[in-house]
Amino acid sequence: MTTLRASKQGLTKIKQAREKKGWPVADRNWLEAASLCLGVNWEKTGYLAEGISEGTWSRFLAGKRSINASAFQAYSAVLGLNWEEVVNGIQGQDWGDAPDLPSFYGRAEELAKLKQWIVKDKCRLVAILGMGGIGKTALAVRSAEDIQNEFKYLIWRSLRASPPVEEVLADLIRFFSNDKKTALTDNTDKMVKQLIDYLRQHRCLVVLDEMEAILSSGKLAGHYREGYQDYSKLLREVGEVKHNSCFVLTSWENPKIMASLAEKTKFVQYLKLTGLKDIDAQEILTEKGLSDRETWGTLNQLYGGNPLSLKIVSITIKDFFNGSVAKFLEAGTIVIGDISEVLDRQFDRLTDLEKQIVRQLATNVTPKSLPQLAEILSPPGAKSELIEALESLERRSLIEKITGGSEVMFTLQPVVMKYIQKVSKISSLHL
Known part of the structure; x- marks a missing residue:
């Protein structure tokens, strides 16, 4: 069209x-x-x-x-x-099911970094990573809108329905060929090379949103689901081979290929998205008509600056606490409704060892070092397995590292900690 x-x-x-x-x-x-x-x-x-x-x-x-x-x-x-x-x-745009943004909050530094990587540094592969609701898709939309004039073609595709890589490749090839009758092969390697030819001919921006849908549950972060391993071939070629275009990915977790590619070349980068600053979160809370502005920083920290969580909890504060953030904080209940549903989906993906770790971090509350976690986990596992699990949890953006002391310490965001405490009691995740 x-x-x-x-x-x-x-x-x-x-x-x-x-x-x-x-x-x-x-x-x-x-x-x-x-x-x-x-x-x-x-x-x-x-x-x-x-x-x-x-x-x-x-x-x-x-x-x-x-x-x-x-x-x-x-x-x-x-x-x-x-x-x-x-x-x-400039023609050749297909925004697919990219959402319209009725509002956008902060992220000036992140937008500048993405523009630097994509426009000035000519990166070939960029990933935007972070936990559910943190604003990855919104940031990708705003960034694409801001830099679209730099590209002859722009296409946005969601991977939410877990399409096979051959389906995505065929879609991209048809788009870049302007829907001409292009001979398509069923060989993935040949289709990838055919796509790379188009990426060399023109400057193209491709956004693949919600990549976590093709990544596996029950394994360490970044592994592909059975039957989706060929996505790794696509990302490797896009990242390693010289061309004029850029792929932008959004995902809860970093595909394993991304880390190795980023070590090899400056043309592959990834941005780990953290929560909104207090001043930017104020825009959401003002928009929602909440009171007790002096407590807004506490509320934002409690939810780790997660925009979706702040929007969801704002509804509860208006409905049950007459818009008073102070009264809501006094009540002490912070994990509710849709927020739990968002976290459910992420925690369902964890390995058994990852679930043990987050339960211990939530139960013991105070930050723990690697030796401390090794002592309290039952049964005690090899330290190498523990390190792998901690690295995986960090790739999933579910734990926080505290550095600066004699040892690196690990902890959880307050809302994640309360969530784990809640589900541990009802054993809904069999932690």
Whole structure:
């Protein structure tokens, strides 16, 4: 499907034409008039033309995302503009099911780092990592929107449904060939090489979101599920072979191939996303209408700066504590509803040894060193296995390391600690 978006100069013309028309941005007339341009009369049919919606209208006005070409042309016609005079010359965008961002909080440093890696350093493979709800997908969307003009092609694909690598490769090849009838082989190695040829010909940005869906549960972090090992071939070629493009991945945990590639070449990087700073978390809490601003820093630290957790708990604070953060903190119950569901999914992936470690860290509360953990784990395991499990938990962003003293200490975020204490009591995870 051909998609279009406005250029920077085109956005100025669109704004001027809209203001001249005099209709408010949210006026239904925009949609009905655009639908009529495409031959569908709302008053007679009761529905709008395909591609005409509040979402496409808002994206047309913002100019950050491309939209269906027919919708773009219809909106331009309603404004009395020649669509060819407002369109961005950069084509070849497919945002797939990338979410729209109604709001975005902080992350200025992270955005700058990604731009440095992708645009200036010409990295070929970049991963954004972190626990559920920390904002990986949102950061990937904002980053892609900010740097899209640097690329001739941009494509976003979610791996949530765990597609085989051959399906993803075929999809990418068809996209970069502009849907021409391209001969596709069923040989993964040949398909990867065919894709690399396109990545060399043009500067392309590929985002693969939710990569944890193809990684294994019950094993140390970063191992592929059975039948998905060929994704490693794709990442290796993208990271090692010289080309002009960039793959961006988001994942709860780092695929093992990423660490070894990052050691070999400067063109592979990964960003471990941590929680929001207090000042950025304040934007969420202000938006949610909470009170007791002096306690907001405590609330943010309690939830590790996790944006999703803060949004979820804000609803509970409004519904049961009349918006008072202070009263909520006094109550002492911090793991609730959807937050538990998010953590359930991550903790289901742990090995037995990883589950023992997090239970001990949650039960004993105070940070523990490697020798201390080796003493209290039952049955005592080899220290090498313990180190592997701790490294895996760190790759999953579920433990925190405290350095600076005579020994490295390990602990959990407060909300993770409370969660483990809760599920240990009811044995829902058989910890």
